[in-house]
Amino acid sequence: MNxxxxxxxxILVIGWLIGVFAxxxxxxxxxxxxxAVIAVLFRLISGRGV
Structure with missing residues (x-):
């Protein structure tokens, strides 16, 4: 039983570690x-185009 x-x-510890990593x-x-969205917006606002 032990x-x-x-x-x-x-198994529970491994599952917990996978959950934390994910x-x-x-x-x-x-x-x-x-x-990435901020970089695209900055590029559009600064006028350089995409």
Whole structure:
């Protein structure tokens, strides 16, 4: 029974780490998307064109 609980704990920890990594990556993607939109708007406003 102890080994079963150990395996369940390991699976939960791995799942938690994957969730944290996926959340941080998706946050990074959103930040990069916002930076790209700001860069395009800045280029349009400054008059250089796309």
């Amino acid at each position: 080994s079963l609980l150990y395996y369940i704990a390991i 959340y941080s990556v998706s946050g990074l993607i959103h930040v990069l998307l916002v930076i």
